Amino acid sequence: MECEAFREDQMDVLYGEADAATARRVSEHHAACAACREEMAGLRRVRRDLTAWALPASVGPRRAQERRAAPWLAAAAAVLAALGAGYALRPGGGGADVEALLARQETRHRAEMAALRAALVPAAAASGPRTAEGGPRVGSDELLLRRMQAMIRDSEARQDARVSARLAALTEEAETRRRYDLARVSAGLSYLEGRTGQDMVRTTELMGRVLQASQQK
Amino acid sequence: MPSQEKPMSKAPAPSDEVLVEEFQRGDPYAFDVLIGRWDRKIQGAIYRIMGPEEDARDLCQETFLKAYRALGTFKKEARFSSWLYQIALNVCRDRLRRRKSRPQVSLDELMEAGEVAPFGRGPSPLDLIEARDLSRAVAAAVESLPQEQREVVVLKEYQGLTFLEIAQALDVPISTVKTRLYRGLGQLRVRLERQGIRAATPLPALTP
Numbered sequence: 001m002e003c004e005a006f007r008e009d010q011m012d013v014l015y016g017e018a019d020a021a022t023a024r025r026v027s028e029h030h031a032a033c034a035a036c037r038e039e040m041a042g043l044r045r046v047r048r049d050l051t052a053w054a055l056p057a058s059v060g061p062r063r064a065q066e067r068r069a070a071p072w073l074a075a076a077a078a079v080l081a082a083l084g085a086g087y088a089l090r091p092g093g094g095g096a097d098v099e100a101l102l103a104r105q106e107t108r109h110r111a112e113m114a115a116l117r118a119a120l121v122p123a124a125a126a127s128g129p130r131t132a133e134g135g136p137r138v139g140s141d142e143l144l145l146r147r148m149q150a151m152i153r154d155s156e157a158r159q160d161a162r163v164s165a166r167l168a169a170l171t172e173e174a175e176t177r178r179r180y181d182l183a184r185v186s187a188g189l190s191y192l193e194g195r196t197g198q199d200m201v202r203t204t205e206l207m208g209r210v211l212q213a214s215q216q217k
Numbered sequence: 218m219p220s221q222e223k224p225m226s227k228a229p230a231p232s233d234e235v236l237v238e239e240f241q242r243g244d245p246y247a248f249d250v251l252i253g254r255w256d257r258k259i260q261g262a263i264y265r266i267m268g269p270e271e272d273a274r275d276l277c278q279e280t281f282l283k284a285y286r287a288l289g290t291f292k293k294e295a296r297f298s299s300w301l302y303q304i305a306l307n308v309c310r311d312r313l314r315r316r317k318s319r320p321q322v323s324l325d326e327l328m329e330a331g332e333v334a335p336f337g338r339g340p341s342p343l344d345l346i347e348a349r350d351l352s353r354a355v356a357a358a359v360e361s362l363p364q365e366q367r368e369v370v371v372l373k374e375y376q377g378l379t380f381l382e383i384a385q386a387l388d389v390p391i392s393t394v395k396t397r398l399y400r401g402l403g404q405l406r407v408r409l410e411r412q413g414i415r416a417a418t419p420l421p422a423l424t425p
Contacts, residue, residue, distance in 0.1 A: 011395040015373065017380060046406040050374050053355040059264045059273050110246065148282045155253040 003029075003036050010036065014043055102161050105154065233297035240288055248288065252281055255298070258376065259305050265371045266309050268360050276312060280305040299385035302378070306368060306386060313364065358408045366401030369394055 006029050012018035013026045030037045231239070233254070239247035259280055264273040283304050291300060359370055372378045372386065384391045 007399060008392055008395045011399055012380075015380070042406050043402050046402050046409065047374065049351075049409050050355055050359070050370075050405070052351040053265075053359065053375075054352045055261055055264060056269070059260055114245070144282055144285070145278065148278055148285065151249055151252060152256055152278060152281065155249060155256065159253065 003033060006036060010040060010043075014040065014047070102158070102165065105158055105161060108154075234293060237288060237291055237293075237297055241291070248285060251284075251297070255301055256281065259301065262302065262371055262376050263305055263309060265356075265359065265375055266306070266367060267312065268356075271312065276305070276308050280308050283308065295385040296382060298378070299382045302372065302376070302382075302386040303388065310364075354412060355409070358405050358412075361408065362401050362404055366397050366404065369397045370401045370405070373398055 006026060009018065009022045009026050012022050018026065030040065231250075233251060236247040236251050240251075256277055260273045260277040263271075263276045263280070267273065267276065280301070284301055287304070291297070295303075359367060362370060368387065369383055372383045373380075378386070380391050380394050383394045387394065
C-alpha cells in the first residue's frame with residue numbers, strides 16, 4: 001500500500017538519520033495518515049522501553065572484575081591512610097610507584113606482543129622449532145589464543161593502572177592542598193601571635209613609663 | 218626493545234583506521250589500543266545477542282583473535298567498527314550453529330522456566346515491573362526475536378550503529394536492515410505490550 005512506501009523513510013526519521021527532504025515527506029504523510037502516526041508513536045514507545053535493559057555488571061568479565069578489585073582497594077586504602085592518619089605523602093611518591101607499575105606492565109606487554117608476532121611468522125613458514133605433539137597449526141592456535149587472552153587481560157590491567165594513577169594524583173593533589181591550607185592557617189596564627197606580642201610589648205612599655213613617672217613625682 | 222613513545226601521551230587519540238594502518242605497517246601495539254577501545258563494546262553486543270548462558274568474554278576473545286589474523290588484509294572499504302562487528306556476529310553465528318539448534322527461547326518456554334511469569338500464576342507482569350524486573354523482561358523479549366532481527370535490534374539500539382554500518386557488518390542492503398529492524402521492533406512492541414511492560418510511560422488517563 002501507500003504507507004509501505006514510507007516505511008524506510010519512517011525508520012530514518014525514527015533514528016534521526018533522515019535528511020530534510022525525507023523528514024518532510026514523512027511528516028506530510030503523517031499529517032494525512034493516522035495509522036502511520038500511531039505506528040510511529042508505538043515504535044518510539046518501544047525504543048524507550050528497550051532502554052530498560054541494562055547489562056549486568058559481569059559483562060565486562062567476572063574474573064577481571066575480581067582482579068580489578070585489588071588495585072582499587074589498594075588505592076582506596078592508600079587514600080584513607082593518607083588522609084585519615086594524617087600521613088604526609090612525599091610529593092611524587094605514590095605517583096612514582098604507579099608510574100613504575102605502568103612502565104613494568106608496558107615492557108611486559110611489548111615483550112608479549114613481540115613474541116606473538118614472532119610466533120605468527122613460523123606458523124606461516126610451517127617449520128618452527130615446535131613441540132612434536134599437536135601439530136604446528138593447532139599449537140600456534142593455542143599459543144595465539146593464550147597470547148590474546150593475555151593481551152585482553154593486560155588491556156584491562158592498564159585501564160586499572162590508569163585509574164589508580166588518577167586516584168594517586170588526586171590523593172597527592174588533596175594532600176598538597178591540605179598542606180597549603182595548613183601553612184596558611186599557621187601563617188595566620190603567627191601573624192596574630194605577632195600582633196599580640198607587639199601589643200604586649202607596647203603595653204609593658206607604657207606601664208613602665210607610667211610607673212617611672214609616678215615614682216619621679 | 219626500547220620504548221620510544223609514551224603510553225599516556227596527551228596527543229589526540231588516533232582514529233581506528235589510523236591504528237589499523239600503523240598495525241599494517243608493523244606496529245603491534247596499535248592492535249592493543251584497538252582492543253582497549255572495543256573489547257567492552259563487543260562483549261556487550263555479544264552478551265545481548267547470545268544471552269547470559271554464553272560466555273561473552275570467551276567469544277570476544279575469539280573475535281579479536283580472528284580480527285588479529287585478518288587485520289593484515291583489512292581494506293578500508295568499510296569502517297573498522299563495522300568490520301569488527303561483522304567478525305563478532307560471525308563468531309556468534311558459528312557458536313549458535315555448533316549448539317546445533319539453539320533452543321529458540323519463546324515466551325512460553327520462559328514462562329515454563331520461571332523467567333517470565335505467566336498470567337494468573339506467580340508474580341504477574343505488573344509484579345515484574347514493580348519488582349524492577351523490567352530489564353529482564355526486555356532482555357527476554359529481545360532474546361525471543363529471530364536471530365536476524367535480534368542482531369539488528371542490538372546493533373542499532375544498544376550499539377548505536379548507523380544503518381550503513383549495520384549493512385556493512387551484516388553484508389546486506391540497507392533496506393534489508395531497515396526491514397528487519399522494523400519487524401523486530403513490531404514484535405517487541407507486541408510482546409512488551411502483552412506483558413503490560415511500559416518504561417516510564419505515563420498511564421493513560423482514565424477519564425477523558
